[in-house]
Amino acid sequence: MRRLATTPKLLASLAVVGAAASIAGLGTFAAFTSSTSAQNQALTSGTVSIILGAANRLTTGASGLVPGDTVERAVDITNNGTVANSQVGSIALTTTAPTSSLLDTDTTNGLQMQIDSCPVAWTESGGPAYTYTCGGSTSVVLASRAVIGNAIALSNMSAVTGGNTDHLRVKLTLPAGAGNTLQTLSSTIGYTFTATQRTATSK
DSSP states (O other): OHHHHHHHHHHHHHHHHHHHHHHHHHHHHOOOOOOOOOOOOOOOOOBOOEEEEEEEOTTOOOOSOOTTOEEEEEEEEEEOSOTTTBOEEEEEEEEEEEEOOHHHHOTTTSOEEEEEEESSOOEEESSSSOEEEOSSOOEEEEEEEESOEEEEEOOSOGGGSTTOEEEEEEEEEOOTTOOGGGTTOOOEEEEEEEEEEOOOOOO
């Protein structure tokens, strides 16, 4: 009989202890609070995007070159981002030669490249031996240099601004000093224009 009597007392004791622990816990974590919040901060990213425009003669080749000959081709580069969101800082040109020869590897007597810009579309004559005249004042985008190069910086490019188009004339020249070692050779030139974002800043 005594054993049966002690069991309820033990359970009752445990229940009292548990209740006391619960009350103590409430006292430990209670605190005054206040909150305020700012919501709906709108953030958007800009665009870095250029495309070939209406004119593109860079896929038209030329043959039978001799020292002193020139090859002129027009190409338009357009920034198709919006004025507000376009974030172009600079435009560069990389040229490669999938089919290579001394015409592109000889940096002195091989093909030399110069790029000029016109504020309006170039007036084209001939074909495919094209020549071009500008209805305004031309500006130098790239001074004459060897045709092959990586990430060549282009200057005076208006296409760094959204919606603008640069009307370019790419001029290749086989120097007058090119010797017999450059006869009967073939090269294929590839052109890649790359836009790079503007310098990062605080917004």
